[in-house]
Amino acid sequence: MNVGNDVGAVPQWELQDRIQRARRHAGLEQGQLAELAGVSRKSVSNWEIGKTVPRRSALIAIAFATGVNLYWLETGESPYPPEPVKDAKSGNSMV
Template structure:
């Protein structure tokens, strides 16, 4: 078994996607229930992810990474920016708030795109009726 140090407490040889997801969730101080509610999925879905029975779709994966302030690559492979080891994690609220802010910014961008598309459709319908 590989030696696990503070620098590699989630070694690629040891941790799975589910392990990393659970670690990121716990680093934010969230229960599975709280995480499921924030993400808008069922509790059993989160459990399946953490048990490596299933994996989230790409859009959910992006939301999870933003919520926890980790890279998608780290969630999937353990490579790249992830959560700090338990000894160095202060459990502060700042990472959680930053993750929430990133998620809201992404949601706002999606909503703006949907509004623009609807405006275009309305303008076309008005032009067709005027013709």
């Protein structure tokens, strides 16, 4: 096993997974998210199973309703640069 500089796995979530995770993060049922986003519960269900892809306006509504970052919802990537790892003893950033 080659670990190298890796500190762990970075899962790549598909859009359908991110929508579901955002909804669950907010503690919402599909119907509740649908109401907040102004769509049908069937639309939310179809997005979460990957049957259809929401328009950007719906993604904006989902992000707003769930409190997740829109960039993450759209891309699966953090909008923030990674924080440098600090040495526990000196407190200096490690390269």
